[in-house]
Amino acid sequence: MARALHREEPPPWVLDDPLAMGLAGEDGAEVAKRFRTELSTETLLSFTRWVCVRARLPEDIVETAFANGLRQYVILGAGLDSFAYRRTDLLTELRVFEVDHPASQAWKRQRLKEMGVRPPPNLTYAPIDFEHQTLRRGLATAGFDFAAPAVFSWIGVTMYLTVEAIRATLATIATCAPGTRIVLTYNQPLSALHGIGLELDKAIRAFATEAGEPFLSLFVPKEIEALLTEMGFAEIMHFGPDEAIRTYFAGRSDVRFGGAQRLIVATVLTRET
Ligand SMILES: C[S@@+](CC[C@H](N)C(=O)[O-])C[C@H]1O[C@@H](n2cnc3c(N)ncnc32)[C@H](O)[C@@H]1O
Numbered sequence: 001m002a003r004a005l006h007r008e009e010p011p012p013w014v015l016d017d018p019l020a021m022g023l024a025g026e027d028g029a030e031v032a033k034r035f036r037t038e039l040s041t042e043t044l045l046s047f048t049r050w051v052c053v054r055a056r057l058p059e060d061i062v063e064t065a066f067a068n069g070l071r072q073y074v075i076l077g078a079g080l081d082s083f084a085y086r087r088t089d090l091l092t093e094l095r096v097f098e099v100d101h102p103a104s105q106a107w108k109r110q111r112l113k114e115m116g117v118r119p120p121p122n123l124t125y126a127p128i129d130f131e132h133q134t135l136r137r138g139l140a141t142a143g144f145d146f147a148a149p150a151v152f153s154w155i156g157v158t159m160y161l162t163v164e165a166i167r168a169t170l171a172t173i174a175t176c177a178p179g180t181r182i183v184l185t186y187n188q189p190l191s192a193l194h195g196i197g198l199e200l201d202k203a204i205r206a207f208a209t210e211a212g213e214p215f216l217s218l219f220v221p222k223e224i225e226a227l228l229t230e231m232g233f234a235e236i237m238h239f240g241p242d243e244a245i246r247t248y249f250a251g252r253s254d255v256r257f258g259g260a261q262r263l264i265v266a267t268v269l270t271r272e273t
Contacts, residue, residue, distance in 0.1 A: 001030035002051035009045070014248045015052035019082040020136050023108070023117045031207075046257050047204075051156075053244045057196045057263055058153035058183045059083055062154035065151050065181070066094055071149035074099060074139070076169070077130075077157030080108055082154075084123040091122040097136065097142050102127035122249035130157075130165040134241070135172040149268075156261075159187040159215045166217060167231065173268070174232040180268040182233070187220040187261050197258025204260075219259075224264055 003020035004015055021028070035044055062073045071094055075081050078098040084091060089168055098105065105127045112119065119125075127139035144150070154172050158166055173182050193201055219227070225236050239247075241257035251256040 001031045002048045003055065004028065005044070005048040006052045009048075010120065014053065014070070015056045017052075017055070017082055017086070019115070020115065021087055023080040023082060023111050027035060031221045032134050034207075036201070038194075039200065042256065042260075043200050043203075046196050046255075047200055049249075050244070050257055050261065054155050054185050054261070054263055055081065055083075056248065057239060057265075058151065058155065059087075061181060061183055062094070062151045062153075063090070065149075065230070066090055070144060070149055070151060070179075071095060072148055073228060074144065074150055074152045075194065076152060076154040077101075077104075077160075078108070079104060079156065081155075082151075084115050084120060084130070085112070088120050088186055091120045094122065096120075096123045097126050097139065097144055099126045099128055099138055099142075101129055102126065102178060118137035130161055130169055132265070135169045136175075139172070146175070147177055147178060149177040149181075150181040150207075152176075152180070152184075154182065154184035155263075157187055158184060158217055158266065159261075160213050163218055163239075167227070168229070170231040170233075173255075176268055178268055181265060182267075183263060185216075185263050186219045186224045187222055188249050188259065189238060192220050193258065193260050194215040195258060197260040200243050221262065228266045232268070234269045235267040237265040239263035239265065 001024040003015060003017040005026055006015065073094055074097045075083065078100045081207045084096045084098065106127055121165055124142045125141035126138045129133065173180065190198065190201065208214060221238055240262040241259045244257060245252070245255055
């Protein structure tokens, strides 16, 4: 829904997702109505723009990596991510794995069918529940090549998981081939927020709790960095409101982000023997 609303702004768009509105369907339209009522225009814009930023950064990373020979992209908690259906130009050679909760994945596949969108041949679905199954098993079953590097995106998901599930998933990624990168989002605790960040976070949390998906894990930047380092990742790059504006909204004085959710990128380096 947020990616669809972004297309109601005058272009240029951070992300042009023409499938977003169809995928979100009637449920999405209901959510849009609610957020339009509950949020100020500035807060709603900061939300829809951020949702596009957080989708765009991993796509940029994977496109650059693809140009350098990388051939595997794993989208964890894929939800209604439409990369695989929009970028069929890359999927002639890039293998994409959509990992998601079985219920979410079944719903998405039904939506795609209703829209007449066929999954491209190089896309593999890997249904797993991060709380009860290991990513390693899910990926192995899907035919992922653990000996070749990959880009993993994990966008808009970690806040719904326990720390144990986050650690278990990161542990699997940390054993992937050197050069493997992960780009993920994490949400900050209320104590770290103010202004539109606080307003937006309260609205999103209330919505998520009502939907039976309360926020479980929150981090400030130095905590998530420490976790990634402990799990064996290096070359950590923080990406929050300042980086988003510099990268995708240069020269735009009207763009503001609250910073309730931030991105971070990390790399698996060659293991010492
Ligand atoms: C807010 S959506 C984000 C979807 C997508 N990455 C995006 O940015 O649009 C959260 C996703 O996390 C997934 N998720 C939440 N808890 C999960 C779990 N325990 N196991 C697997 N996936 C889970 C949901 O199925 C959903 O697809």
